[in-house]
Structures are given as structure tokens and as C-alpha cells.
Amino acid sequence: MRTYLLLAGTWIAVVVLLLSSGSALASRGSVANDVANFLGRPFTFLASFVQYREAAELVKTLSFENEALKAKLVALGKSPRPQIVDSQPQVFARVYSQYPFNTHGFVSINAGADQGVAAGDAVTIGGYIFIGQVARVYADHSTVRTIFDPSWKLPVKVREDVVDGLLVGGRTPLVTLIANEHEVERGDAIYTASREFLFGLTVGTVHTLTNDPGQAFQEATLSVPYKLSDVQEVTVIL
Amino acid sequence: MKLHLCALALVALAGLLQNTSLVTVAGVKPNLVLAVFAALAFAPLGMVWFLTLVALGALLVYFPGAASELAVLAALIVLMFALAPRIPAKAAVAVPLAAALATLAFYLIIDVSLVTDRLDALLIELVYNATVALAASGLVTRVVVHEAPFRDPLRRSRL
Numbered sequence: 001m002r003t004y005l006l007l008a009g010t011w012i013a014v015v016v017l018l019l020s021s022g023s024a025l026a027s028r029g030s031v032a033n034d035v036a037n038f039l040g041r042p043f044t045f046l047a048s049f050v051q052y053r054e055a056a057e058l059v060k061t062l063s064f065e066n067e068a069l070k071a072k073l074v075a076l077g078k079s080p081r082p083q084i085v086d087s088q089p090q091v092f093a094r095v096y097s098q099y100p101f102n103t104h105g106f107v108s109i110n111a112g113a114d115q116g117v118a119a120g121d122a123v124t125i126g127g128y129i130f131i132g133q134v135a136r137v138y139a140d141h142s143t144v145r146t147i148f149d150p151s152w153k154l155p156v157k158v159r160e161d162v163v164d165g166l167l168v169g170g171r172t173p174l175v176t177l178i179a180n181e182h183e184v185e186r187g188d189a190i191y192t193a194s195r196e197f198l199f200g201l202t203v204g205t206v207h208t209l210t211n212d213p214g215q216a217f218q219e220a221t222l223s224v225p226y227k228l229s230d231v232q233e234v235t236v237i238l
Numbered sequence: 239m240k241l242h243l244c245a246l247a248l249v250a251l252a253g254l255l256q257n258t259s260l261v262t263v264a265g266v267k268p269n270l271v272l273a274v275f276a277a278l279a280f281a282p283l284g285m286v287w288f289l290t291l292v293a294l295g296a297l298l299v300y301f302p303g304a305a306s307e308l309a310v311l312a313a314l315i316v317l318m319f320a321l322a323p324r325i326p327a328k329a330a331v332a333v334p335l336a337a338a339l340a341t342l343a344f345y346l347i348i349d350v351s352l353v354t355d356r357l358d359a360l361l362i363e364l365v366y367n368a369t370v371a372l373a374a375s376g377l378v379t380r381v382v383v384h385e386a387p388f389r390d391p392l393r394r395s396r397l
Contacts, residue, residue, distance in 0.1 A: 003239055006239070006242055006243065006246070007286065010246060010290050010291070011290060013294060017294075017297040032255065035251075035254050035255065036260035039260060040260050097301065098257055098258065098259055098267075099257075099301055100301055101267070101307055102267055102359055106301070106303070108301065108302065136302055136303060138302065143303060148265075150355075171356070171359055229259030
């Protein structure tokens with residue numbers, strides 16, 4: 001009898017989930033995040049004692065802000081119009097959930113058409129660190145294709161806009177098609193150079209360089225100042 | 239009853255955590271739902287219950303634009319359920335093997351480039367899924383033995 005009741009209860013949950021609007025299905029991602037954060041706490045405690053956990057969170061937040069400010073300073077120096085990013089309308093959004101499989105690098109955020117988000121908008125951390133592009137827009141949530149999506153390619157500039165490259169997404173994003181005559185070094189900054197976005201948004205820095213004399217182009221792996229799994233809030237530049 | 243509650247809890251937990259980054263290792267996310275269902279396919283659950291859990295798991299994992307992948311995943315899970323009684327191996331061998339083979343079949347169907355271009359990520363996921371499936375199978379087996387120690391583990395319930 002109890003088994004039948006449990007089965008009936010499960011089917012009620014299934015029907016409720018099925019008939020829920022898309023926002024409700026997306027909202028369960030915030031519940032999942034809370035569950036994940038809760039389950040992750042013992043591991044955080046084991047890794048760093050409770051008294052250091054808050055400090056670690058603070059360091060993380062400050063690190064993001066620091067990188068965003070550094071990128072802002074560089075962008076201000078490069079932009080033909082001062083304060084251009086500050087004058088752009090922006091929307092702050094929370095990351096709901098990540099794509100469930102390893103085939104794509106998508107995340108969903110809790111901002112959609114109702115908040116003015118449109119497909120193709122740049123998604124950043126702090127307004128200056130580029131992490132992806134809005135792919136699909138719904139009423140109150142959107143999916144964002146990040147630079148970790150294997151099928152995404154994006155024109156970029158390396159080191160003070162001198163060197164052209166092509167960012168190829170993936171678990172470890174690569175910058176390819178860097179002409180051999182340019183001397184690129186580890187730590188050189190990489191910026192967006194696509195007409196779709198605001199020019200000069202920081203993507204990351206060069207981590208390792210592959211320069212095969214037999215090849216026409218160099219290739220570099222990208223180092224980003226964040227872990228996608230740690231990103232909880234983003235800024236969408238409208 | 240305990241088995242059904244255990245199965246429900248496992249599916250709910252896997253479904254909720256699948257879309258988070260809690261369990262990501264080396265940038266690779268395991269397929270918790272597939273691993274849990276690989277374990278449940280070899281448990282004495284009836285078809286009605288199993289399909290109910292598949293429906294619940296699919297809805298919990300739902301992500302906009304991933305409908306086709308979810309459909310393939312559900313089909314593979316149902317196939318595992320159908321083939322499980324015919325596999326003569328012990329659960330400790332059959333469950334991780336089923337999880338690994340299902341993972342491979344999943345990516346061969348939805349995105350063969352993961353097999354051809356990102357073999358390292360696939361191998362990590364294969365091992366990860368097999369490990370999670372084995373752990374889930376261990377938990378389910380303990381529940382089954384505790385609940386009905388003399389029941390044939392391959393005899394499915396009416397539901």
C-alpha cells in the first residue's frame with residue numbers, strides 16, 4: 001500500500017514538473033545549487049578549516065573584483081570612447097545551472113527578455129571579463145554559451161591589439177591561428193575582437209605557447225582568472 | 239518500500255546535482271543520472287517504478303536545448319533495464335560495465351567528436367560513471383538484502 005502511495009506521489013511530482021513553466025524548471029536550478037552548496041560544505045571544511053572558509057570566499061570575491069578592475073583599466077586605455085562600458089546598460093544575473101553533459105559549455109542565468117536580455121549579448125564578470133554570449137532567451141531566463149563550449153570560435157586579439165587569433169572553445173580553450181612572426185609570451189592578455197561585442201573585453205591570458213617551426217601558426221592555451229564552477233553572478237551587457 | 243525510497247532518493251539527488259558543478263573533476267562532469275540508473279537497472283524494481291524514476295530524472299536534469307540528449311539518455315537507460323536480467327555477470331561487474339558502455343554509446347550517438355577529439359575527457363567520464371554506478375549499486379544491494387534477505391535479486395517486483 002505504501003509503495004503505491006509513494007508511486008502516486010512520485011507521479012504527481014512528475015506531472016507538476018512537466019506542467020510547470022520554463023521558469024519553474026529553470027528555478028529548480030537554484031534549489032539544486034543550494035543542495036550542491038550544502039553537500040559541498042563538509043568537503044570545504046575538510047579542505048580548509050571552518051574559520052578559513054569565509055576568508056577563502058572573501059579572497060575569491062576580491063580576486064574577481066581585482067581582475068575586473070584591471071581589465072577595466074586596460075579597456076579604458078584602449079577604448080576610443082572613454083567610459084564606454086560604464087555607459088552601456090547592464091543586467092546583473094545569477095547563474096542557475098550548468099549544461100548537464102560534457103558536450104557543451106552552456107549555463108543558464110535568471111535574466112531573460114523581461115529584463116531586456118537579447119540573443120547575442122555579451123556575458124561578463126564584473127562587466128569586463130568576458131565569459132560568453134547569450135544563446136537563447138526566454139521570458140525570465142536565458143542560456144549562455146561560454147568560452148568552454150567546444151563548438152564555439154571567436155576572433156580575439158593578443159597583446160595590445162597587435163596580434164590576431166581565433167579562440168576555440170573547449171575544456172581548455174585555445175587561441176589558434178597566431179601568426180608565427182609575432183612574439184607572444186606567457187601572460188599576454190587576450191581580448192575580444194568580434195563585431196558582435198564591445199571591443200576589448202578581457203578573455204584571459206596566454207598560459208602555454210606551442211610554436212612548431214613546421215606549422216604556419218602558433219597556438220596558445222588560455223588561462224582565465226576564474227573557475228566557471230565558482231561563478232555565481234554575471235553581468236549581461238545589453 | 240525501502241528499496242523504492244532509496245531509488246527515489248538516488249534519482250532525485252543525481253538529478254539535482256547533475257546540473258551543478260559540485261562533482262566536476264578535472265573539468266569533466268560525470269553523468270550521475272546514467273550511473274544511478276545503471277545501478278537501478280540491476281535492482282528488483284518493476285517496470286512501472288523504473289519508468290516513473292526515468293521520467294522524474296529526465297525532468298530534474300532538463301536544460302533548455304538538451305531535449306534530444308535527454309531523449310537518447312532515457313532510451314539508453316530503458317535499454318539497460320531491458321537487458322539487465324539477461325546478463326549473467328555479478329552486479330559488481332555488470333553495473334560499472336553497463337555504465338561505461340552506456341556512456342560510450344551516449345556520446346557516439348549525440349556527439350562523436352567527444353570520442354574522436356576529446357578522448358581524455360571521455361575516459362575520465364567513463365571511469366567516473368563506472369565508479370559512481372558501483373557505489374550506487376552497493377547501496378542498493380545493501381537495502382535489498384536488508385529488506386528481503388532471501389529474495390532472488392533478479393526477480394523484479396510486480397510494479
